[in-house]
Amino acid sequence: MVHRQALTTGMTGMTALAVACAVAFAAAPAATAGSSPGESRADCPRLSTKLKWYGDNRERLQRMIDEQGTCSGKSARSGPSGQGREQGDGQRPVAAFDWDNTVVKNDVSDATLAWMLRHDKVLQPRSWKSTDKWLTDDTHRALTRACGTSVPAGRPLPTSTDTGCTDEILDVYLDEETSDGKAAFAGEWNHRRTVPGYVWLTQLFAGHSPAALTGFAREARKEALAAPVGSEQKVGTHTMAGYVRYYEQQRDLISTLRKAGFDVWIVSASAEPIVRAWTPGAGIPGNRVIGVRNVVEDGRLTTGVQGCGDVKDDTGGDVLTYMDGKRCWLNKVVYGIEGAEAFRLQDPAHRIAFGAGDAETDVTFVDDATAGHLAVNRNKTELMCRAYDNADRRWLVNPMFIEPDPKQKTPYPCATEGYMNTDGVAGPMRRADGSVVPDQKDRVF
Template sequence: MGNRHVLALTLATAATSLAAVAASLPAAAATAAPAAKRAHCPQLSKKLPWYGENRARLQKVIDERGTCSNPRLAHGGSKAAKHRPVAAFDWDNTVSKNDVTDATIAWSLRHDKILRPASWKKSSKWMTDEADRALTTACGTDVPVGAPLPTSTDTACADEIFNIRESGKTMSGAAAFAGEWNHRRTVPQYAWVPQLFAGHTVKELESYARKARKEALAAPVGSIQTVGTHVIPGYVRYYEQQRDLIRTLKKAGFDVYIVSAGSEPVTEVWSGGKSGVGIDRKHTIAIRSVLDKKGRITTWNQGCGGVGVNKGEAIPYIDGKRCWINQEIYGIKGKSAWEKQDWRHRIALGGGDADTDVTFVGDATGAHLVLNRNKNEVMCRAYDNADGRWVVNPMFIEPLPQKADPYPCATAAYNKPAGGFGPVLRDDGSVVPDQKDTIHG
């Protein structure tokens, strides 16, 4: 008892002395410690509007996981790099407004950059005879194999190609793809995009993406363009809020990745450099084409999760995005890459806008950021907010109005692996009830 009283007296005396010293210091010295702490806490811009408390909620994750809580992350080195928190974002309609893959395809069709394949049927593992006939009829056989198709003037050919990419159907409405595939690991019309550019080098495809980018960024917001007879958005914009978020995350010591279901060379053109969002090739993951001996794109893709070189069976799509994150970021190989990992091997923050993003965004341990584009499965998860970490924001440019009907979460929002839809389930097996659309433009 006596020792405790002596200790208490000593501490009280020390506290009084420290207070006196602090009072005698200049104002600048007295505030040095808080200022030093703030230097380790990069802040999101308050000039860029977010919905509700979303900025504060994202800032909380940045502060808790980044340099604010662990200043060692600011100094680099192998130890710090090994333990960096990770953030991952989808690209199209998440970091950019509108689809950069569509912009590149549209530019390529308007400038005769699609080469005639030896066989349309062999351009995709799942292409139907109806689609093969429709493409052959529309695009003809006069152009030599490997030569550019005149899609800038041949409206029928441009229409068939773009319609199959857009909807998976021919202009007559016939299914363009058939057979079996895991609907949570791929979708044939997405896998077909890099296959469309077979015969080109990566540098050629990058040059088309750069030209499409320049055109799309120059076009006014709200503008449209015509491809064949299809009318599609004519502009693309970087979301300044997402640029700022990515910049702040990087300053706070996060490793930031893009994980897209687009063609990797196209995504890299948009993600890299100061004019993009400063994410390099190493940190950009998308569909990776296998190249031939001359460096030309083939209809084959690199694989994930124990799936080797393939024709599109394992692209970064729904569960495929989890697989590619686990494999490329965390080094998890084989079938385990398809599985949800422990807390230490999951991203801290994930951002997306569609069902193709729902798995990896849901894996995030800090925040699940979703831009509302009225996509059923991801919005069911977001509005159910089972772990309290889902952050829903309207699109920053031309946000959608409120969806009139509730999302059909209890019956038909989950994308089944075999195709079709079913109820969305929580981790405990309970059914997510239908959800109203409450955060919108």
């Protein structure tokens, strides 16, 4: 998912081993002709030297892999990870990646919704108001007016031809407003755990089976991979990205991490059945994917959302795989941590070794990593404030690998608006010791 901006608290409780790894990751020298870190170990899995990374990022990533993986002499087992049950085995170092705009360019949820709207796959709800608890009365009326009531509940809306209905749905989702400019969502929510628009998108898939939604995503995938880089598509009267591409550098990084014994996971704010249509192309098995998980009844997705931590299922989406919710879901699924404790920063032995993301949705889990953090620069304030501050000396920043944004965002207002509070009000970003992160210049773009 791609539409917003925010971040989390600093890291605490590092062990001496984590500190040593941090120094190694931060201090890795740039490669010189004929040499690179770890080259003396011919059996160490190597990142491709044919794929371009910014600066010395590849060499620093390689050093982290060598320090943490099978070449470290630690207990990490060799061979590809992720062949067993969903929960992590506790023996391998864990790497976690966001999906949209981190492993691929563009958003697979947007691509799937666009395909569904063009193929009449969105089903008429019982009432629009019933789809989401934050949906306003104005939005209910606007959607009812635009999409009509002649189609029975549970039957497909004719969105391929009904431009007014399609446009209203996209206005609510993309702009969080009705077509006449009224707020689409209202009420209170924890802004570090959920976004009503993200919840509502998953609720648009209600009535289909998870397998059917994965099938729609596969069809959208075919179109998006075949479309030229930079292309756009018309959906209703809206213009949306028309293509998606895997980042070859990230596919290579994932492959190398798995060969080096890392347990590699995807944690995404997109609906999990959609992400599962894409992850095989990056070498990620289905039991290593965590996305938004809607409650399933009688084999079909409902508007209810599975909870995490002390948030129960079917509470309307109070926690998603979003910001602090991504930490919770990783703690729950990978480390088996339950209850409110799943929202808390864990000791280094129960935290990921490496995290990669591109936006506010990712900042908490990426910052939690004990050995390395990768920020793909999309000008998202909270993530980039944390990355450029680089308090633990383990952050890497890389421009987008395809169509990087040439615009600098300078300075990032870290000292005043760098951190999104739970009430949605931005405030100063602070380090683990309480000091305020100063505004940061955008240097890698």
